[in-house]
Amino acid sequence: MSSKRCAACKQLRRRCPSDCIFLPYFPPNNPQRFSFVHRIYGASNVGKLLQQVQEHQRADVADSLYYEAYCRIKSPIYGCVGIISILHQEIDRLERELAKVQAEISLVKGQTQIEGHLAQGQQVELSSSSFDLSIITTPWFY
Amino acid sequence: MSSKRCAACKQLRRRCPSDCIFLPYFPPNNPQRFSFVHRIYGASNVGKLLQQVQEHQRADVADSLYYEAYCRIKSPIYGCVGIISILHQEIDRLERELAKVQAEISLVKGQTQIEGHLAQGQQVELSSSSFDLSIITTPWFY
Numbered sequence: 001m002s003s004k005r006c007a008a009c010k011q012l013r014r015r016c017p018s019d020c021i022f023l024p025y026f027p028p029n030n031p032q033r034f035s036f037v038h039r040i041y042g043a044s045n046v047g048k049l050l051q052q053v054q055e056h057q058r059a060d061v062a063d064s065l066y067y068e069a070y071c072r073i074k075s076p077i078y079g080c081v082g083i084i085s086i087l088h089q090e091i092d093r094l095e096r097e098l099a100k101v102q103a104e105i106s107l108v109k110g111q112t113q114i115e116g117h118l119a120q121g122q123q124v125e126l127s128s129s130s131f132d133l134s135i136i137t138t139p140w141f142y
Numbered sequence: 143m144s145s146k147r148c149a150a151c152k153q154l155r156r157r158c159p160s161d162c163i164f165l166p167y168f169p170p171n172n173p174q175r176f177s178f179v180h181r182i183y184g185a186s187n188v189g190k191l192l193q194q195v196q197e198h199q200r201a202d203v204a205d206s207l208y209y210e211a212y213c214r215i216k217s218p219i220y221g222c223v224g225i226i227s228i229l230h231q232e233i234d235r236l237e238r239e240l241a242k243v244q245a246e247i248s249l250v251k252g253q254t255q256i257e258g259h260l261a262q263g264q265q266v267e268l269s270s271s272s273f274d275l276s277i278i279t280t281p282w283f284y
Contacts, residue, residue: 012278040191042184049182051216057219066229068210076191077199081206087229094236101240105247110253119261 008043021050025062028116040069044114149176150185163192167204175208182211 006023007014011034016023022043026034037046046065052057071080078085148165151158153176158165164185179188188207192200211223219283220227 042187045184049230060219064220066148067223076195078206081209098240101243106252
């Protein structure tokens with residue numbers, strides 16, 4: 001047995017070949033990472049899931065399997081589906097909040113337009129007054 | 143072998159006892175449901191995950207395991223972690239959109255206040271004009 005065995009081969013008490021499928025993704029200094037995926041999926045299934053994708057995609061497979069296993073251990077009923085549910089609730093809340101604020105902005109813009117029209121009306125009135133003023137202030141005796 | 147075997151016992155070609163852990167959650171009319179979790183976790187691990195929670199929680203465990211297995215089969219690299227990532231991006235987008243609209247509403251409200259103050263100033267001016275008018279229109283020769 002090599003001293004450079006990966007976490008998987010160490011826990012499974014077996015020789016770690018140089019082309020071990022677990023070696024790059026389950027280093028010996030992080031035994032919990034393998035322990036979690038082993039507990040939820042079993043080493044054989046993790047190996048199969050890594051094998052079925054291309055080499056450059058395996059780190060992402062290992063990371064996402066570890067994340068799902070971690071969630072399942074912390075939350076045995078819902079696993080990471082509980083997180084998906086919480087995120088959907090958060091999206092619903094934000095969409096409602098956004099709709100509320102958008103309705104508010106439409107209302108404020110509408111009010112501003114009405115006030116603008118009223119102000120224009122007032123200006124017209126003011127102009128009329130000025131006009132009247134010019135007539136009234138024209139001395140009648142000129 | 144009973145004809146009422148669950149999907150798990152049917153696929154594993156074994157007798158289905160009346161207290162079978164899979165029976166209530168993997169009915170024979172939905173073989174894909176068991177097939178998916180078996181492919182990702184293995185029947186033994188699914189059984190263990192069901193056993194470790196209380197009976198009333200097992201339907202949720204079976205549903206969430208099926209959902210995760212379904213996601214992993216459809217998306218072998220990221221599984222349902224890919225969905226979590228997409229939902230986080232959607233939350234970020236909505237939060238940015240909300241911040242933008244909230245900034246816009248603050249701006250519109252600020253403008254409305256300024257216009258309100260200006261309109262008040264105009265009214266004061268208008269009152270002054272009216273006042274002036276009363277003076278001016280008072281015939282100087284009275």
